[in-house]
Amino acid sequence: MIETTSPASEFVALHAELRDVTRDLLARTGPGGSVQPVVAARQGWLGLEVPEEFDGAGATFAESAVVLREWGRAVAVGSYPSAVLAVGTCLALEPEPARDQLLRDLAAGERTVAVALTADAGACDATVPPFRLRYSGGRLTLSGRAEFVSDLPRADRLLLVAADPHGLPVVVSVAADTVGIVPRPLLDSTRSFGGIVADELAVPPDSIQHFIGDPVAAVGQLHDRAALTIACDSLGLSAAVLDATVAYAGTRTQFGRPIGTFQAVKHACADMLVRLTVSRHLVGAAVREVAAAAPGAGIAVAMAKSHACAAAVDLAGKAMQLHGGYGYTWDSGIHRYLERATLNRALYGTPAAQRRRISARYGAAIQQSGSTEKDSRR
Known part of the structure; x- marks a missing residue:
């Protein structure tokens, strides 16, 4: 079953092959x-969305989503998710030589780029850039801070979303060694994060890159991409823990028979499958919206992020419980999924923050509908 496309999609076979490989x-x-x-890079993952003219495959986020799901299933260590965000950021910027070269470097795996979108890891409001630019003493300076930037410790290039002197969002491209980096130790050993601190950092004018079209909308789309990533x-990790739990329940015996034959275990596994199925449909819908750059993609992303990340924590916890004491050991590996799921829940908008975003959208729609109805009665 392909989770990121509709059954009628012409790319079903391509996605299946990409997933299997x-x-x-x-x-x-x-x-x-x-x-x-x-x-x-050799597998072509890093260049999936990079245009062909820059040595990429010219695909869409739907193809990146296939790899991202498998990345979570394997609790893999690496900078691929950050590369997906970096490529999306570059594609949202106006074409110019530095941007084009960065796309080539990303596709070839020659650069690791960290993108700082928000100051707060748990926020889903992308309207306030974490950095600001201003003129001081005749020079352009950058100030601000961002917490929990993914892959920051291993990055050699940073893309920082900042408000220019006129208050409009732009991207500042700087070398990683030019800003203050604060390590952020985490329980999740599969990923690395760090904080960025910039205090009146002098930046050359050619490091400022502008968004195509409406910059505020572009930043919002980048935040949606990060949350959907x-x-x-x-x-992916939810599917992995369910598979591992079902396999364990079929081999672990108690009272002379597999524990998977006990009704309580059956019901627990069935509940896990229901949560996973809902996550699969919500994430699949959001991926299609983002890949098509649909106007209402933000709400689909909020629904997917809030449910899938909360469900992943619950499923990993349930898997650990059904594995008994074995689930807490390094041999089972279940704890890795729980650690990663817990961190995922907090990144790019907590479930509570995403639900507030959804309720605000539908609350405004209901209010507008009520006003229209009153006007029609007049």
């Missing part, structure tokens, strides 16, 4: 295995 390679690394950028990862 990705799953096979990641399985060889083992749970929590590391995938180097050069390997990801995490939702895809959570969907």
Whole structure:
């Protein structure tokens, strides 16, 4: 079953092949295995959305989502999710030589780029950039901070979303060693995060890159992409823990028979499948919306992010419970999924923040409908 496309999609076979190849390679690394950028580039993952003129495949986010899901299933270690966000950021910028070269470098795995979208890891409001630009003493300076930036410790290039002197969002491209980086130790050992601190950092004018079209809308779309990237990862790890639990329940015996024959275990596994199925449909719908750049993609992303990430934590916890004491050991690996799912839940908008976003949207629609009805009665 292809989770990221409709059954009628002409790309079903392509996605199935991409999924199978990705799953096979990641399985060889083992749970929590590391995938180097050069390997990801050789597989074509890094250049999936990069235009062909820049040595990429010219695909869409729907193809990246297939790899992201398998990335979560394998709890893989590497910078691929950050590369997906970096490529999306570059594609949202006006074409110019530096941007074009960065796209080529990303596709070839020659650069690791970290993108700082928001100051708060749990926020889903992308209207306030974490950095600001202003003129000081005749020079352009950058100030601000961003917490929990993915792959920051290993990045050599940073793309920072900032408000220009006129208050409009832009992207500032700087070398990683020019800003203050604060390590952020995490329980999740499969990923690395760090904080960025910039205080009146002098930046050259040619480091400022502008968005295509409405910059505020573009930043919102990037934030949706980041949130959906995490939702895809959570969907993959949810599927993995369900598979592992069902397999364990079929081999672990108690009172002379597999524990999977007990009604309580059956019901628990069935509940896990229901949560996973809902996540699959919500994430699939959001992926299609983002890939098509649909106007209402933000709400679909909010629904997918809030449900898939919350469900992943619940499923990993239930899997650990059904594995008994074995679930807490390094041999089972279930704890890796719980650690990763817990962090995913907090990134790019917590479930509570995403639900507030959804309620605000529909609340405004209901209010507008009520006003229209009153006007019609007059």
